[in-house]
Amino acid sequence: MTEQYIAAIDQGTTSSRCIVFDHSGSIVSMDQKEHEQIFPKPGWVEHDAAEIWTNVQEVVKGAIEKGNLSKDQIKAIGITNQRETTLVWDKETGEPVHNAIVWQDTRTDKLCQELGSNVGQERFREKVGLPLATYFAGPKIRWLLDNVEGLRERAERGEVLFGTMDSWVIWNLTGGTHVIDVTNASRTMLMNLRTLAWDESILDAMKIPAAMLPEIRSSAEVYGNAVGYLEGVPVASALGDQQAALFGQTCFNVGEAKSTYGTGTFLLLNTGTEPVVSKKGLLTTVGYKIGDQPAAYALEGSIAVTGSLVQWLRDNLGLIKAAPEVEDLANTVDDNGGCYVVPAFSGLFAPHWRSDARGVIAGLTRYINKGHIARATLEATSWQTREVVDAMDSDSGVPLTELKVDGGMTANNMLMQHLSDVLNVPVVRPVVAETTCLGAAYAAGLATGYWSDIPSLRANWQKDAEWTPDMDSELRDREYAGWNKAVQRTLGWVD
Ligand code: G3P
Numbered sequence: 415m416t417e418q419y420i421a422a423i424d425q426g427t428t429s430s431r432c433i434v435f436d437h438s439g440s441i442v443s444m445d446q447k448e449h450e451q452i453f454p455k456p457g458w459v460e461h462d463a464a465e466i467w468t469n470v471q472e473v474v475k476g477a478i479e480k481g482n483l484s485k486d487q488i489k490a491i492g493i494t495n496q497r498e499t500t501l502v503w504d505k506e507t508g509e510p511v512h513n514a515i516v517w518q519d520t521r522t523d524k525l526c527q528e529l530g531s532n533v534g535q536e537r538f539r540e541k542v543g544l545p546l547a548t549y550f551a552g553p554k555i556r557w558l559l560d561n562v563e564g565l566r567e568r569a570e571r572g573e574v575l576f577g578t579m580d581s582w583v584i585w586n587l588t589g590g591t592h593v594i595d596v597t598n599a600s601r602t603m604l605m606n607l608r609t610l611a612w613d614e615s616i617l618d619a620m621k622i623p624a625a626m627l628p629e630i631r632s633s634a635e636v637y638g639n640a641v642g643y644l645e646g647v648p649v650a651s652a653l654g655d656q657q658a659a660l661f662g663q664t665c666f667n668v669g670e671a672k673s674t675y676g677t678g679t680f681l682l683l684n685t686g687t688e689p690v691v692s693k694k695g696l697l698t699t700v701g702y703k704i705g706d707q708p709a710a711y712a713l714e715g716s717i718a719v720t721g722s723l724v725q726w727l728r729d730n731l732g733l734i735k736a737a738p739e740v741e742d743l744a745n746t747v748d749d750n751g752g753c754y755v756v757p758a759f760s761g762l763f764a765p766h767w768r769s770d771a772r773g774v775i776a777g778l779t780r781y782i783n784k785g786h787i788a789r790a791t792l793e794a795t796s797w798q799t800r801e802v803v804d805a806m807d808s809d810s811g812v813p814l815t816e817l818k819v820d821g822g823m824t825a826n827n828m829l830m831q832h833l834s835d836v837l838n839v840p841v842v843r844p845v846v847a848e849t850t851c852l853g854a855a856y857a858a859g860l861a862t863g864y865w866s867d868i869p870s871l872r873a874n875w876q877k878d879a880e881w882t883p884d885m886d887s888e889l890r891d892r893e894y895a896g897w898n899k900a901v902q903r904t905l906g907w908v909d
Pocket of ligand 1: 425426427428495496497498517654655656676677678
């Protein structure tokens, strides 16, 4: 028999990718395509879902062709995706009724305040594990229902369907299966974390008709078989990208954590089969659910802007031509010169949850040059991680002893060293740093018998690089105090 592989599709914020993996969890081939970022107004971010589906089809084909594989060598397809990004489409035609509203979009700011009514942003936290914030899908659905003409009536009649990007990709791949995986559902604010079902009282409060919602399914099971190019191949997993990375990093035990450095940064800690409700501004979310097995929960620190701050230096300020150049520019100076960049472009996410915040560059003097700005840009990623780790230590009662990292920014040596310095723990990166796709592949492989069980996947994890702390504690405290002062300057910028 010819060798079999798993294909994972990652429908991300800036691009769609497909990676084909073999049984050892190694990459066989991949393809990737960026899509347009649409910014109709300050704070608004949209994607064209039709463009995304076209790109997904192209990268699947591209990855298979680049690997010189035949379609019948693909045992199963796994899906992972940018989370919270919200789409509504027509059930008959499959046409989106509006561009997808992206997770970074802040248009629901006022709506979130109203939904908090007298109770405030913690109104639904006990049930859904999340604060009321623009980040999540529920308020975005409500915005569409309130602003697209006739949509509410169509939704009530069951003529239009809501989905996150996993739902959209599965719907198109299978020719019309309307499902959402439980990890993505846990980012809508509409799913009860304990029952893993849509919560009627929250649907009522948010005025969202149940008829438009997908069926909630586990992260690893066959949702249907593909139609089109991969005709007949089982579509067998879906996880939000950060949960997929947790799975790909094999953080299967309580207390194991990973942090993914992409557009934003997301640190997830496996807390086991009971949800832990945060007191420190972290999110409680479903980590994964493999078929009929109980769900594993996670605490999450979500940081909206890290890699995208480097892109902003490149695209909006023109300080660098390509993102990797930021390290060389930062290396032209010895330190940040007292300068801090707090990239509150979408407000501040964890642990602050302040949608009224906007970015600042603080501590400017005539001495500061572009090298200092580049350095402060990279350091912003470490300090934001430090804030999340402090909250995590406090919520879980167990200090972090090591951080597994992945994502594009982990190629930046200066940043990884600074991260280890400010966290004061070792930072380790695996050989296969594409953990998001790997996690989706693992889940699809488990659902179809390609891999036998979860423990066997651990053997595939191998260390590629490690950074150990090398910073004087006084300096660390002084710098952290500077960062905290700069954060204070961002708050209350928007009324
Ligand atoms: O919650 C947002 C997150 O899923 C986006 O991830 O890697 O596509 O920026 P990424």
